[in-house]
Amino acid sequence: MTFDLQPTLIGSRVHLRPLREADHDVLFAVASDPLIWEQHPDKSRSTPEGFRRFFQGAMDSGGALLATDAATGAVIGSSRYAGLDPVASEVEIGWTFLARAHWAGPTNAEMKQLMLRHAFQYVESVVFRIDPANLRSQRAAMKIGAVRIEDRTDPTGRVVWVYRIMAEAWSPPD
Numbered sequence: 001m002t003f004d005l006q007p008t009l010i011g012s013r014v015h016l017r018p019l020r021e022a023d024h025d026v027l028f029a030v031a032s033d034p035l036i037w038e039q040h041p042d043k044s045r046s047t048p049e050g051f052r053r054f055f056q057g058a059m060d061s062g063g064a065l066l067a068t069d070a071a072t073g074a075v076i077g078s079s080r081y082a083g084l085d086p087v088a089s090e091v092e093i094g095w096t097f098l099a100r101a102h103w104a105g106p107t108n109a110e111m112k113q114l115m116l117r118h119a120f121q122y123v124e125s126v127v128f129r130i131d132p133a134n135l136r137s138q139r140a141a142m143k144i145g146a147v148r149i150e151d152r153t154d155p156t157g158r159v160v161w162v163y164r165i166m167a168e169a170w171s172p173p174d
Contacts, residue, residue: 003084005084007065007118009115014070015068018066023066026075028051030076040131057095063081065080080093082094086123092128096111113144113173120170125164129154129161
């Protein structure tokens with residue numbers, strides 16, 4: 001069975017669908033809030049040029065998803081799958097951001113639960129690479145059951161903390 005890196009996933013609070021080129025402007029309207037990126041190493045993502053690079057990377061990844069509010073249909077952010085390693089039976093979930101109106105509530109948890117449920121049909125492990133200064137993302141990862149397992153150096157030479165959830169240890173919410 002081949003891992004579908006761009007599924008459509010439907011929850012009660014959030015819907016995820018494949019990111020398209022036509023989503024650039026509406027997604028930038030969300031990403032242009034500098035507070036979204038205050039704990040991220042690339043704060044330029046709130047600028048047109050910085051977001052253009054981020055968006056192009058998302059499109060090139062083949063695993064980017066657009067998040068919309070299930071009740072209103074409004075675009076509220078994005079996330080993606082990356083780094084699929086069939087040998088290690090592992091995929092990464094990351095590059096997630098949400099409009100501030102959806103912080104500290106159930107939206108991120110539901111989005112990640114949808115993505116985990118999908119991923120665990122294909123792999124045994126999901127990882128999250130998080131900058132050591134990004135406390136918000138670290139708390140969010142731990143809140144859904146991820147455990148810090150190691151430090152890795154990313155392709156740019158930056159150290160990231162790796163959190164992991166194993167399929168065998170994951171229990172989806174009812």
